Amino acid sequence: MSRALQLARRGLYTTDPNPRVGCVVVRDGRIVGEGWHERAGGPHAEVHALRAAGERARGATAYVTLEPCSHHGRTPPCSEALIEAGVGRVVAGMEDPNPRVAGQGLARLEASGIATEAGVLAAESAALNPGFIQRMRSGRPFVRCKLAMSLDGRTALASGESQWITGPAARADVHRLRARSSAILTGSGTLLGDDPSLTARIEGLDGSAVLQPLRVVLDTRLVTPPSAKLLALPGHTLVLTGSDDSGRRRALEAAGAEVAVLPVRDDRLDPVDVLTLLGQREINEVMLEAGPTLAGAVLRAGLVDELVIYLAPHLLGDQARGLFHLPGLDTMADRVALTIEDIRAVGPDWRIRARVK
Numbered sequence: 001m002s003r004a005l006q007l008a009r010r011g012l013y014t015t016d017p018n019p020r021v022g023c024v025v026v027r028d029g030r031i032v033g034e035g036w037h038e039r040a041g042g043p044h045a046e047v048h049a050l051r052a053a054g055e056r057a058r059g060a061t062a063y064v065t066l067e068p069c070s071h072h073g074r075t076p077p078c079s080e081a082l083i084e085a086g087v088g089r090v091v092a093g094m095e096d097p098n099p100r101v102a103g104q105g106l107a108r109l110e111a112s113g114i115a116t117e118a119g120v121l122a123a124e125s126a127a128l129n130p131g132f133i134q135r136m137r138s139g140r141p142f143v144r145c146k147l148a149m150s151l152d153g154r155t156a157l158a159s160g161e162s163q164w165i166t167g168p169a170a171r172a173d174v175h176r177l178r179a180r181s182s183a184i185l186t187g188s189g190t191l192l193g194d195d196p197s198l199t200a201r202i203e204g205l206d207g208s209a210v211l212q213p214l215r216v217v218l219d220t221r222l223v224t225p226p227s228a229k230l231l232a233l234p235g236h237t238l239v240l241t242g243s244d245d246s247g248r249r250r251a252l253e254a255a256g257a258e259v260a261v262l263p264v265r266d267d268r269l270d271p272v273d274v275l276t277l278l279g280q281r282e283i284n285e286v287m288l289e290a291g292p293t294l295a296g297a298v299l300r301a302g303l304v305d306e307l308v309i310y311l312a313p314h315l316l317g318d319q320a321r322g323l324f325h326l327p328g329l330d331t332m333a334d335r336v337a338l339t340i341e342d343i344r345a346v347g348p349d350w351r352i353r354a355r356v357k
């Protein structure tokens, strides 16, 4: 299963909106076939592994990081392929949370006399696909909020200047996080202030090895200029607004953006509406790269799942800006509680990964 997890990770940047899945076929203690899911529409991990194993799959054990599917999607069901290949046993990392599968893949195998087991390296298997799992269960994507700050917890000078807080190694790490995300979410404030590209660029990997994440701009009043840099870059940009200004909308569309209108509540777009819309578009992992107002609003709505904070070895002082605007946080009881999952050095900076409790 460890090997199957390794194989699944090869699909980290390309399987969207499908999950990353790996499979290993073992006979008499030897690996006779391996495979992983590379892209949606292409064969599933099991099909690749069974093809590699050929006749040697008969009586073998298949280890799969996700329960084999039972449905006709873009491809025929893997449970049927395993039955036809004559495997004797199937071990799954976890059940498929997709309601079209949800235990039926394993049940189908059992019904034809194949022994099954689920939950082997379950936590590791789930960690491959936090977004897919959350979207299948809640309809909304997994949200990872990325922040860069000084050692004294500041993210920009009072002037807004923030380039660069962290060094090149941390910025390269951010590109890997962007590349595994289905969408990058930012606000019009960041767009106007920084004119960011929000693309995923990984050294040593060409364009086709990374699906460009959807760039999503929250722009209540439709102030995004058609000259914004990201509109001209490879990939797709979605501007979400509450404005019905058709002139500005046409100008943005002419510049390559897609514009969609959402309801405005208290002068803002509601993070729940935004993430529900993204879930409907099969967005699995969202990377939130925003200023304190939007980051604070999404955090407050309880919709941030993970924080990735890069901590740089310098001080910006108490006139500089903090990470989250959280009005009304007046007592210690209102603190946002976190669990730190890991801390590691990235060049001269430190990366902290934390879960919101």
Ligand code: AOF
Pocket: 018, 019, 020, 021, 022, 036, 037, 040, 041, 042, 043, 044, 045, 046, 066, 067, 068, 069, 072, 073, 074, 075, 076, 078, 096, 098, 101
């Ligand atoms: C597997 N093995 O390698 C993957 C699975 O539209 P399709 O045919 O590509 O099916 C996509 C669904 O299949 C996806 O939502 C998930 O439930 C499952 N993914 N299943 O047996 C695989 N990638």
Ligand code: ZN
Pocket: 044, 046, 068, 069, 070, 076, 077, 078, 079
């Ligand atoms: Zn399948």
